[in-house]
Amino acid sequence: MAVYKHDNYLRQRNDAVFDILLEPGTAAPYPGIYRCEFCGHEIISEKVIPLPSADHHTHDQPQDGIYWRLTIRSS
Ligand SMILES: [Zn+2]
Numbered sequence: 001m002a003v004y005k006h007d008n009y010l011r012q013r014n015d016a017v018f019d020i021l022l023e024p025g026t027a028a029p030y031p032g033i034y035r036c037e038f039c040g041h042e043i044i045s046e047k048v049i050p051l052p053s054a055d056h057h058t059h060d061q062p063q064d065g066i067y068w069r070l071t072i073r074s075s
Contacts, residue, residue, distance in 0.1 A: 002033050002042065002072050010072075021067040024054040033072040038064045042071070 004010055017029055021037055028034065028045040035042050041057055051068045059065075 001035075001040065013073075015073070017073070018070055021069055022051055024052060024056065024066050024068070025050045026068070027051075028070075030070060031074040032070055034068040035071045037067040037069050043068075 020029075022029075022034070027048045028051055029047070031045065031047045033042055034045055034051060036057070038059055039057070043052055043056075045051055052066070054066055056066060
């Protein structure tokens, strides 16, 4: 899980983009931190760069695929 020290560098927003689960290989809609919805593995992506593929990492249950959720959006 992403952590921070100084909260004056982050701002809470309720943008719908944080609710979307993105499939592997989808172009990142924003630069920032993305989290695997199933296991919590986090990656950093730049805007428009494809998110890691379905074989980026594995889960104990193969049917539990990777879906990426934007957790921290950079401006
Ligand atoms: Zn995962």
